[in-house]
Amino acid sequence: MDQLIISGRSFNSRLMVGTGKFSSNQAMVASMEASGCEIVTVALRRVDIDNPADSMLAHIDRNRYLLLPNTSGARDAEEAVRLARLSRAAGCEPWVKLEVTPDPYYLLPDPIETLKAAEILVKEGFIVLPYINADPVLAKHLQEAGTATVMPLGAPIGTNKGVRTREQIAIIIEQAIVPVVVDAGLGAPSHAAEAMEMGADAVLVNTALAVARDPGAMGAAFRKGVEAGREAYLAGLGEQRQQAEASSPLTGFLRD
Amino acid sequence: MQLVINGQSREVSAESLAELLVELQLDTSHVAVELNQAIVESSQFATTALNENDRLEVIQFVGGG
Amino acid sequence: MSFLEIINSCKPAEVLRQIEAKTLTDVDRALAQERLQPDDLMALLSPAAEQRLEQLAQQAHRITRQRFGKTVLLYAPIYLSNECSNGCLYCGFNATNKTARKTLNLDEIEREARVLHEQGFRHILLVTGEAPGKFGDDQLEAAVQRIKPLFSSVAIEVYPMSEAGYRRMVAAGVDGLTIYQETYNRTLYEQIHPYGKKRNYDFRLLTPERGGAAGLRRIGIGFLQGLGNFRSEAFFTGLHALYLSKHFWRSLISISFPRMRPAEGAFPPPNPVSDRHLVQLICTMRLLVHDAGLVMSTRESATLRDHLLPLGITQMSAGSCTAPGGYSSEDQSTQQFAIDDDRSPAEICAMLSSRGYDPVWKDWDRAFLSREAR
Numbered sequence: 258m259d260q261l262i263i264s265g266r267s268f269n270s271r272l273m274v275g276t277g278k279f280s281s282n283q284a285m286v287a288s289m290e291a292s293g294c295e296i297v298t299v300a301l302r303r304v305d306i307d308n309p310a311d312s313m314l315a316h317i318d319r320n321r322y323l324l325l326p327n328t329s330g331a332r333d334a335e336e337a338v339r340l341a342r343l344s345r346a347a348g349c350e351p352w353v354k355l356e357v358t359p360d361p362y363y364l365l366p367d368p369i370e371t372l373k374a375a376e377i378l379v380k381e382g383f384i385v386l387p388y389i390n391a392d393p394v395l396a397k398h399l400q401e402a403g404t405a406t407v408m409p410l411g412a413p414i415g416t417n418k419g420v421r422t423r424e425q426i427a428i429i430i431e432q433a434i435v436p437v438v439v440d441a442g443l444g445a446p447s448h449a450a451e452a453m454e455m456g457a458d459a460v461l462v463n464t465a466l467a468v469a470r471d472p473g474a475m476g477a478a479f480r481k482g483v484e485a486g487r488e489a490y491l492a493g494l495g496e497q498r499q500q501a502e503a504s505s506p507l508t509g510f511l512r513d
Numbered sequence: 514m515q516l517v518i519n520g521q522s523r524e525v526s527a528e529s530l531a532e533l534l535v536e537l538q539l540d541t542s543h544v545a546v547e548l549n550q551a552i553v554e555s556s557q558f559a560t561t562a563l564n565e566n567d568r569l570e571v572i573q574f575v576g577g578g
Numbered sequence: 579m580s581f582l583e584i585i586n587s588c589k590p591a592e593v594l595r596q597i598e599a600k601t602l603t604d605v606d607r608a609l610a611q612e613r614l615q616p617d618d619l620m621a622l623l624s625p626a627a628e629q630r631l632e633q634l635a636q637q638a639h640r641i642t643r644q645r646f647g648k649t650v651l652l653y654a655p656i657y658l659s660n661e662c663s664n665g666c667l668y669c670g671f672n673a674t675n676k677t678a679r680k681t682l683n684l685d686e687i688e689r690e691a692r693v694l695h696e697q698g699f700r701h702i703l704l705v706t707g708e709a710p711g712k713f714g715d716d717q718l719e720a721a722v723q724r725i726k727p728l729f730s731s732v733a734i735e736v737y738p739m740s741e742a743g744y745r746r747m748v749a750a751g752v753d754g755l756t757i758y759q760e761t762y763n764r765t766l767y768e769q770i771h772p773y774g775k776k777r778n779y780d781f782r783l784l785t786p787e788r789g790g791a792a793g794l795r796r797i798g799i800g801f802l803q804g805l806g807n808f809r810s811e812a813f814f815t816g817l818h819a820l821y822l823s824k825h826f827w828r829s830l831i832s833i834s835f836p837r838m839r840p841a842e843g844a845f846p847p848p849n850p851v852s853d854r855h856l857v858q859l860i861c862t863m864r865l866l867v868h869d870a871g872l873v874m875s876t877r878e879s880a881t882l883r884d885h886l887l888p889l890g891i892t893q894m895s896a897g898s899c900t901a902p903g904g905y906s907s908e909d910q911s912t913q914q915f916a917i918d919d920d921r922s923p924a925e926i927c928a929m930l931s932s933r934g935y936d937p938v939w940k941d942w943d944r945a946f947l948s949r950e951a952r
Contacts, residue, residue, distance in 0.1 A: 275578030285576060300577025303519045303570065304544065306537060314543040314574045329577050339552075343572050346552045347545035397827045414578065431613055434824050441578070463578030493617070495607055507635035510885045511854050 275463025291476035334373035391422035417444025446482025453486025600624035638861035662707025664774030708737035744792030754796030762814035790826030804838030804847025832871030864890035
């Protein structure tokens with residue numbers, strides 16, 4: 258069985274789902290269920306004391322889904338570490354999607370603060386899944402620090418543009434000693450399939466599901482896209498390289 | 514007693530953190546709390562006493578990518 | 579996970595069977611990949627791939643041109659001592675061979691170094707046998723410190739050291755390590771290393787990792803062609819190169835292609851490698867690791883070396899001697915193996931230039947290292 262293994266834990270699904278931006282808890286749950294995902298991300302925010310909302314967590318079966326709290330909102334390492342510690346204190350397993358995004362326009366991850374936070378959190382026993390730009394050298398630093406995966410973006414969050422960082426992601430996959438999860442920017446099942454065909458170990462999708470007309474149906478579609486991409490990768494894809502022009506014969510000197 | 518919760522001043526009757534969360538109608542299994550800038554483990558909510566002018570951050574899980 | 583665990587999970591006979599079973603379709607698919615997976619590596623090492631040798635060569639040429647341009651790095655070995663307590667059946671320095679033994683003192687080492695420095699070399703490789711009582715870490719460190727001022731890069735091809743030993747070497751100024759597993763086949767390895775410290779397969783296999791952990795910037799590996807079946811040996815060498823590239827990502831991996839030569843005590847190679855197969859090996863390694871240095875020593879003939887250049891060779895030795903003290907004297911009787919390409923460095927340079935290559939004497943500079951001991 259082709260399983261995804263992160264930090265020694267096995268998963269059948271290679272599609273992770275983000276729970277943000279859905280129009281309702283019902284839509285969120287429908288999408289999660291149809292996607293077949295086993296890992297869902299959540300965020301941490303201050304409670305509105307005057308108006309405590311229905312906790313979305315009540316709608317997520319903790320026996321079925323592994324909660325992956327993210328540190329979105331953190332603008333530096335210190336804030337990210339604090340959020341991770343808070344989620345652990347709230348009773349979550351020590352898994353954290355490390356997301357440090359000081360840039361509020363594109364929500365691009367800060368490489369320096371991410372590495373700083375990762376080093377601290379790994380030492381504190383967290384299973385760290387860092388969200389990064391598709392920077393191969395940063396990915397190596399994080400793996401050296403002991404993160405459980407690396408999560409390079411395909412395109413900026415919410416843009417649905419697909420795997421725009423293809424060349425760098427290919428390098429990251431080639432050099433990785435941990436699973437590579439393509440996260441952010443995947444707008445269609447074909448994008449997810451593309452990432453999987455390249456050899457990514459998993460993908461994380463949020464916006465494309467949340468803004469679909471039918472989030473449940475879209476969840477099912479993404480599930481198929483991820484599975485198709487993975488199966489194609491395992492089956493051995495054919496022509497990838499562009500043909501180049503030949504130079505003059507190089508092996509003529511060999512005599513049988 | 515007077516507390517500052519999530520930046521807001523509030524008069525409460527609760528004496529422990531667990532009681533406060535009940536008073537605020539929050540599910541204790543789904544929140545994280547910082548008391549005077551120190552994180553409190555959820556297992557300690559019942560035994561953590563509150564004092565006048567304590568500052569609290571009460572955090573919950575919400576949707577996120 | 580160390581490479582030892584990976585090797586232990588492979589069965590050489592099964593690997594060879596899989597390689598030999600690859601079809602021309604497998605080969606064509608492998609040739610079309612931008613990056614090779616282990617399965618593609620098997621295809622390119624297969625008998626079927628011999629029908630695509632020219633395409634393999636063209637691609638190796640293209641990748642090398644892209645990554646290295648038209649540069650070839652020149653280096654020279656300095657044999658410091660041919661004392662050896664190992665019994666490697668195939669080697670001229672084998673403890674039972676009657677070869678005269680010689681160990682250079684520091685002045686003699688410096689003399690050798692100056693000869694090479696005069697010829698233009700700035701990259702050198704220090705070579706010894708394995709003789710703990712006669713030439714060890716202390717002597718090596720002293721040698722490095724003595725000749726370091728003359729060169730930009732000092733690499734060592736000596737007995738396997740501990741990580742602490744390699745750290746000491748790094749502090750002394752060594753920036754490269756070359757170590758050949760000789761054969762990745764454990765059974766064969768034990769047969770051809772009947773006694774001596776070299777008999778420890780695991781310790782030798784993990785040497786590149788100790789060197790990488792100690793901070794060595796250049797790590798060179800290879801298998802001795804002629805010992806085991808070249809297809810499975812190349813496969814394991816390829817896996818080893820991939821592993822080291824991933825785990826020591828700040829280090830540059832290089833692969834050498836030593837092919838058994840006449841040596842004192844003449845041990846006939848059980849699996850001789852033809853020129854055609856050597857070409858297949860070199861090209862496949864280039865396709866596997868686009869940025870690896872591919873090294874060709876003067877073991878091979880001048881004509882062959884010249885023809886191998888466009889296929890991906892990026893480092894060549896020139897005017898080499900494998901006898902301790904051989905640069906400063908005429909006496910080559912203590913040599914490890916006979917040299918075939920005996921052109922002088924100047925002749926090699928002329929050849930390179932005439933073929934449109936740029937001979938590089940110096941690819942590195944100690945001055946870049948801020949924390950080096952002076």
